[in-house]
Amino acid sequence: MLLDVSKIEASYGASQALFGVDLAVAEGEAVALMGRNGMGKTTTIRAICNLNPPRAGSVRLAGTDLKGKPSHRVAKLGIGLVPEGRRCFPNLTVHENLVAAARPGAWTLDRVNVLFPRLAERHAQMARSLSGGEQQMLAIGRALMTNPRLLILDEATEGLAPVIRQAIWAAIRKLKAEGLSILVVDKTLSELLPVADRCVILENGRSVWQGPPAALTADLQDRYLGV
Amino acid sequence: MTLALALEQLLNGLQLGVMLFLMAAGLTLIFGVMGLINLAHGSLYMVGAFACAAVASATGSFWIGLIASFACAAAAGAIVELLVIRRLYDRDHLDQVLATFALILIFSEGTRWLFGSFPLYLDIPRLLQGAVALPGGAQYPVYRLAIIAAGALVALGLYLLIGKTRLGMRIRAGESDREMIGALGVDIRTLYTVVFALGAALAGFAGAMVGALQSVQVGMGEPVLILAFVVIVIGGIGSIKGALLGALLVGVVDTMGRFLLPQVLALFVPPSQAGLIGGAAASMLIYVMMALILAVKPRGLFAAAHA
Ligand SMILES: Nc1ncnc2c1ncn2[C@@H]1O[C@H](COP(=O)(O)OP(=O)(O)O)[C@@H](O)[C@H]1O
């Protein structure tokens, strides 16, 4: 397994948010992390990256225990994070956002510019002046520039216009086809399920169901994902 | 009042401004990037001056002393950051002020213990001795012109470092979202140590250069520190550009005020009183200017967009 998350628990101060999450991503696999709002998807991702280090359980990346490793070490071990809310550096240009934390590997500026031609057009612009969709492309490109073994996408299409969403999904499908391992959180099942090899559902900070997208029946969807 | 005299005073003002910029650049960078108020910045200025004076008198070369000032202040900065400062980033400003004030006392007593209470003197290097003729006929010391040039070079270097290098990008990225730059694989703690040492080196460099104009003594950094704080408040905390403009403004306004105010007053009151009142008024001038600027731009001339 590339990523192996076992029984992690995490808290914000005194309030516990995760009570036991199990999940795994194999090499080349795309795993969908699902659940209603506030169920702990973002917290799970923050725990994996040691932004909120889990206080119990374990996270392993390609066999290496991530316990106690600062988040920059986790990133260097191969996790590329596209965080909720995008979090591009607003005071840097598009080009600077891409190269500031880049690490050598197969992904280069040229390849990112081919994946998202918009970024090439806007390379000298400040990130704060980009549209939401362009910022999302930038956040993905920025993560790819670190040449991760596992790409984590948290709500990458949230709040975007349909055309832009399609562009983002097309990019994600392309990345998967190239063999990149992906952990993805998204609300739109119609677009998420065709990409996913496996799904993991969280409820109240626990992983409660795992299986292939085909096994995610309307019943299960209604029970765990319906609003 | 002759044109030559005014020009000379203007250059003095620029030279003071350049010195203040070297101090303020580090101070504003450290505040902008790490959110830290560092009262001990004046101590690093003193460390630079003492290192230069001691090494110059041991080796006979001002230039080796100058390099030593840079190196010693950077090293002192890095050590202090590793031992003390990095425990302060997540604390509130009052804790930071208390802890860095304690550092002033430690640095001052440590320096007194090493070098004694008597001031050291630093000679102007032979290459920069003498004076050049200004237009209008007055003579102006080469050394002061060299300080202005050195300051301009440092400003240019800083601009390139912050604006064009990857280190600069990471510093700016850390200013807007330090958790995110860490999550992308940049070791923010090391970055902070580097920024702190860089700021310290600039302060030490300033101390060394001023050391040849004044005496090198314990406590020499604090008056400069106060002016440097005025500079970064005027310029907008966190902005290097603001620090440059603020430093030049404070340097020129302070120097020209001390020169011109007594003369202007002399038109209205007897000369003896004019000197007295003018001098007193001039020393308040930069604070009045600060108040006026803050009244119009409460966050300084170049307030950072975030924070
Ligand atoms: N910064 C925070 N401080 C305190 N509680 C938080 C914070 N962020 C999230 N939570 C809580 O943790 C739980 C899980 O949230 P989150 O992981 O953001 O859910 P999701 O991403 O699935 O919508 C929620 O109950 C939420 O209120």
Ligand SMILES: [Mg+2]
């Ligand atoms: Mg979320």
